[in-house]
Amino acid sequence: MTDKIKKATRHTNQNEGLIFEKSSPGKRAFELPPLDVPAADPAKALGASYRQKGVEGFPEVSEIEVIRHFTRLSTWNYAIDLGMYPLGSCTMKYNPRVNEFVARLDGLATEHPYQSQELSQGCLKILQLLEKCLLEITGMDAVTLQPAAGAQGELTGLLLIRAYHERNGNPRKKVLIPDSAHGTNPATAVIAGYEVENIKSESHGQIDVDKLRDLVTPDVAALMITNPSTLGIFEERIPEIAEILHAQGALLYMDGANMNALTGITRPGDLGVDVMHLNLHKTFSTPHGGGGPGAGPVAMKKILEPFRPVPILVEKEAGRLALEQIRPHSIGRVKAFSGNFGVLVRALAYILAYGPGVRQATEDAVLNANYIRKHLEGIFDLPYSLPSMHEVVFSDALQKKNGVNTMDIAKRLIDYGFHPYTTAFPLIVPGALMIEPTESESREECDLFIDAMRSIAEEAATNPELVRTAPHTTRVRRLDEVGAARKPILRWKPQASRTEAAD
Amino acid sequence: MRYLPKSPAERQDMLAAIGAKSIDDLFSSIPERYRLQEALKLPGPLSETEVIDFFKARAAENSGGYTSFLGAGVYHHLRSVVTDAIIQRGEFLTSYTPYQAEITQGTLQAIFEFQTLMCQLTGQEVANASMYDGSTATTEAVLMAERLTGRTRILVARSLHPEYRDVLKTYAKNSGLHVEEIAYSANGTLDQKAFESALKDDVAAVVVQSPNFFGVIESLAPLRDAAHSSGALLVTAITEGVSLGLLTPPAEADIVAMEAQSFGLAPSYGGPFAGVIASRDKFVRQMPGRLAGQTTDSEGRRGFVLTLATREQHIRREKATSNICTNQALCALAATVHLTLLGKEGLGEVARQNLSKAKFALAELENIPGVRRAFDAPFFNEFTVELPRSVKIVNAYLQREKIIGPFVLGTAYPELTKHALVCVTETTPRAEIERFAAAVRRALEQPV
Numbered sequence: 020m021t022d023k024i025k026k027a028t029r030h031t032n033q034n035e036g037l038i039f040e041k042s043s044p045g046k047r048a049f050e051l052p053p054l055d056v057p058a059a060d061p062a063k064a065l066g067a068s069y070r071q072k073g074v075e076g077f078p079e080v081s082e083i084e085v086i087r088h089f090t091r092l093s094t095w096n097y098a099i100d101l102g103m104y105p106l107g108s109c110t111m112k113y114n115p116r117v118n119e120f121v122a123r124l125d126g127l128a129t130e131h132p133y134q135s136q137e138l139s140q141g142c143l144k145i146l147q148l149l150e151k152c153l154l155e156i157t158g159m160d161a162v163t164l165q166p167a168a169g170a171q172g173e174l175t176g177l178l179l180i181r182a183y184h185e186r187n188g189n190p191r192k193k194v195l196i197p198d199s200a201h202g203t204n205p206a207t208a209v210i211a212g213y214e215v216e217n218i219k220s221e222s223h224g225q226i227d228v229d230k231l232r233d234l235v236t237p238d239v240a241a242l243m244i245t246n247p248s249t250l251g252i253f254e255e256r257i258p259e260i261a262e263i264l265h266a267q268g269a270l271l272y273m274d275g276a277n278m279n280a281l282t283g284i285t286r287p288g289d290l291g292v293d294v295m296h297l298n299l300h301k302t303f304s305t306p307h308g309g310g311g312p313g314a315g316p317v318a319m320k321k322i323l324e325p326f327r328p329v330p331i332l333v334e335k336e337a338g339r340l341a342l343e344q345i346r347p348h349s350i351g352r353v354k355a356f357s358g359n360f361g362v363l364v365r366a367l368a369y370i371l372a373y374g375p376g377v378r379q380a381t382e383d384a385v386l387n388a389n390y391i392r393k394h395l396e397g398i399f400d401l402p403y404s405l406p407s408m409h410e411v412v413f414s415d416a417l418q419k420k421n422g423v424n425t426m427d428i429a430k431r432l433i434d435y436g437f438h439p440y441t442t443a444f445p446l447i448v449p450g451a452l453m454i455e456p457t458e459s460e461s462r463e464e465c466d467l468f469i470d471a472m473r474s475i476a477e478e479a480a481t482n483p484e485l486v487r488t489a490p491h492t493t494r495v496r497r498l499d500e501v502g503a504a505r506k507p508i509l510r511w512k513p514q515a516s517r518t519e520a521a522d
Numbered sequence: 523m524r525y526l527p528k529s530p531a532e533r534q535d536m537l538a539a540i541g542a543k544s545i546d547d548l549f550s551s552i553p554e555r556y557r558l559q560e561a562l563k564l565p566g567p568l569s570e571t572e573v574i575d576f577f578k579a580r581a582a583e584n585s586g587g588y589t590s591f592l593g594a595g596v597y598h599h600l601r602s603v604v605t606d607a608i609i610q611r612g613e614f615l616t617s618y619t620p621y622q623a624e625i626t627q628g629t630l631q632a633i634f635e636f637q638t639l640m641c642q643l644t645g646q647e648v649a650n651a652s653m654y655d656g657s658t659a660t661t662e663a664v665l666m667a668e669r670l671t672g673r674t675r676i677l678v679a680r681s682l683h684p685e686y687r688d689v690l691k692t693y694a695k696n697s698g699l700h701v702e703e704i705a706y707s708a709n710g711t712l713d714q715k716a717f718e719s720a721l722k723d724d725v726a727a728v729v730v731q732s733p734n735f736f737g738v739i740e741s742l743a744p745l746r747d748a749a750h751s752s753g754a755l756l757v758t759a760i761t762e763g764v765s766l767g768l769l770t771p772p773a774e775a776d777i778v779a780m781e782a783q784s785f786g787l788a789p790s791y792g793g794p795f796a797g798v799i800a801s802r803d804k805f806v807r808q809m810p811g812r813l814a815g816q817t818t819d820s821e822g823r824r825g826f827v828l829t830l831a832t833r834e835q836h837i838r839r840e841k842a843t844s845n846i847c848t849n850q851a852l853c854a855l856a857a858t859v860h861l862t863l864l865g866k867e868g869l870g871e872v873a874r875q876n877l878s879k880a881k882f883a884l885a886e887l888e889n890i891p892g893v894r895r896a897f898d899a900p901f902f903n904e905f906t907v908e909l910p911r912s913v914k915i916v917n918a919y920l921q922r923e924k925i926i927g928p929f930v931l932g933t934a935y936p937e938l939t940k941h942a943l944v945c946v947t948e949t950t951p952r953a954e955i956e957r958f959a960a961a962v963r964r965a966l967e968q969p970v
């Protein structure tokens with residue numbers, strides 16, 4: 020292609036530049052109503068703090084250019100709205116559009132967290148109803164809606180545990196974490212001031228209960244368990260695990276990222292769990308939005324309630340609701356203001372749409388995972404064969420023989436029109452294929468996915484190079500991640516980007 | 523149920539294909555006695571129309587019809603309908619963290635643009651995308667300073683947002699950090715003397731907000747000089763990003779922790795917003811959170827990937843720089859679209875309107891007998907006034923006149939019981955400012 024012919028491909032393949040490269044002085048895409056008070060002189064008002072020249076390098080483009088730029092970028096993304104997104108542990112389910120609508124209503128999106136509580140009863144009723152629903156779903160006694168995501172929920176939960184032990188005279192030293200856990204679990208334990216002791220799973224991928232008995236010493240504050248585990252397997256002995264911990268005064272934390280397997284079927288509170296977080300952006304369908312925002316409410320047993328982070332929702336006389344900012348034993352504040360309120364609105368909208376019928380969603384999620392497992396077992400290696408719940412974890416052991424690994428298969432899946440499954444963990448499965456279809460997939464979509472996976476397995480045997488060099492149909496091919504990390508370019512610069520592009 | 527794409531017959535077929543007799547077979551690993559025998563007691567199911575009606579009814583129980591003079595970390599700004607139109611595109615809304623770069627170039631390039639915008643605004647060299655909010659960004663900036671200096675004492679301005687200070691203390695408690703607060707001076711800026719006498723060679727960072735919680739603008743250069751002379755880092759928190767359209771960037775800071783709410787995110791009763799950390803290139807490996815970097819594909823085309831992941835929890839586990847995983851990506855995208863819409867001129871104009879309206883409001887209030895400005899350093903769109911009676915009483919009166927009064931500083935600063943933090947933005951019409959001032963005057967004339 021010569022330099023002169025700039026537009027020679029379909030628009031989705033077009034090389035849309037950076038917005039800064041389209042900028043030309045004097046253009047703008049948003050106009051304000053005229054100023055209706057005397058204009059202040061910024062030089063006089065601000066003195067040395069006045070930025071005379073405005074923000075250097077800021078884009079200057081028109082409205083149509085903004086729309087086109089971001090619309091074109093959007094066409095380079097895969098999304099749930101386009102097809103199955105079987106990213107294990109992430110629960111990429113349908114994000115109902117009505118939830119987006121209600122979160123943007125005037126009277127909700129417009130509300131300020133510091134307006135008086137008399138003028139906030141609608142917001143507070145939403146929080147209260149969501150609290151009640153989450154308590155019913157988890158079987159717990161109290162909940163906080165403050166944490167902004169799962170990882171912050173984990174931290175909140177561990178701080179509750181720490182506060183509880185401190186109140187009993189000794190915060191204890193260690194948190195036990197299975198080797199199958201998500202990376203946030205150990206990262207969180209350290210911030211909560213605990214040492215991490217990793218525990219090895221037994222040969223079926225479950226917690227080794229006998230070994231656990233020896234590991235739970237008076238130094239242990241808690242065990243963080245994911246249930247179903249990141250292998251998609253229910254920890255059958257969880258009530259017994261809870262007893263072992265409780266006998267030593269330790270507590271059981273449950274990472275609730277996988278509640279999509281349990282909602283409406285069983286309740287962590289009944290299983291002996293003391294405290295857990297929920298990922299509303301997984302189980303309760305709030306959109307992932309390219310990485311966030313989420314919400315990570317923490318549900319707990321009564322013994323931990325006094326330590327809940329502020330603010331705390333309380334019901335006063337005549338049903339008036341209020342947020343209390345001061346509690347004597349609270350762990351403090353984990354996030355400013357009242358949680359990720361807009362996310363909480365969406366989650367409640369989801370729960371209300373289903374009502375008690377949310378159980379059907381769980382059943383369909385588990386049905387889909389087992390259907391896929393049934394059709395791919397034998398074609399892909401299944402390292403842990405206990406019954407699957409909402410997700411199934413294969414390994415690339417069979418394809419490795421032909422030099423094809425899980426990442427290659429994942430990339431080839433893109434050519435078949437699917438988003439890859441999770442490849443990065445659980446760490447106890449080398450070369451993991453972690454597949455979570457969710458309830459949002461029809462039988463037809465599951466069948467297409469199964470066909471694609473079978474076909475790739477075939478290709479891995481007959482034409483491994485095709486798989487190793489995938490994807491072949493995307494706008495860009497595999498990207499140089501090593502180079503990106505070695506010489507990081509993390510922002511656009513007027514001159515540098517041109518010379519860097521040249522070398 | 524309308525969200526579920528299976529007919530009863532399809533479910534039966536699928537069960538048969540699996541070899542299960544009933545759906546219960548698939549839950550056999552959950553001990554029978556722990557399986558719920560009854561349906562959950564949840565409200566619903568509601569049709570789409572009923573869901574909308576429910577939330578409209580709740581919305582009607584809030585502050586519709588009132589004019590607000592609240593800021594204090596959350597600001598009412600104009601938002602273009604374009605922003606929501608873009609971020610509601612399913613390709614952005616319903617995709618995950620862009621780990622699979624080949625099919626998430628849209629998100630990745632937008633993040634790269636966000637990082638660039640944040641650098642341009644703050645005068646820093648590198649910015650992440652993103653933290654949960656300004657409060658956790660500030661906390662993470664402090665933890666970053668601890669890693670960079672190997673020191674544990676933290677000096678925090680009392681004029682840092684009270685909730686940010688609270689969050690910092692929650693995280694600090696178990697991280698071995700010692701947080702000390704530094705007083706403010708008569709003009710509302712950090713008390714430089716108190717700061718310098720607290721500054722020793724065990725201090726990791728000094729944290730100041732600018733414009734600070736009282737609305738006044740700090741001079742960062744002397745703070746940086748003092749901090750650096752003892753080997754400490756300057757962390758600057760920004761709650762009102764629009765101020766950067768008119769204020770010199772906090773380039774003196776070693777780490778900037780910013781709340782991006784003012785860039786096109788609705789107040790939404792406190793969230794979701796987006797926190798940002800910006801800093802120097804040389805500190806990037808101690809930065810928390812996601813970073814998109816430019817690279818090339820196997821055919822030499824420009825593309826973007828998440829990079830420097832060895833800082834993050836999914837690789838480093840207990841040695842990670844932070845436990846953050848899910849962040850506020852869509853909010854960062856909204857900020858990117860919003861700032862692109864405003865552009866260089868638009869952001870400057872918004873900022874000038876804020877300054878002009880706040881100045882106008884202050885003049886109106888100062889005309890009222892007994893009302894005086896409390897701190898006289900330069901301000902942007904928020905300022906503090908001292909009233910001749912309790913702000914709570916005044917606010918109760920204002921509420922009867924359909925006005926949401928200013929932030930009551932006494933709730934966070936016991937010594938400032940008669941002090942109000944007034945915020946005026948480009949969204950507040952002149953007539954409402956005048957109505958507010960007249961109502962304050964009447965409130966002060968009420969018999970006690």
Ligand SMILES: Cc1ncc(COP(=O)(O)O)c(C=O)c1O
Binds near residue numbers: 169298313846847
């Ligand atoms: C098992 C598990 N635990 C914890 C997390 C962390 O949750 P979040 O990303 O909401 O912080 C995740 C998210 O990916 C997860 O899959």
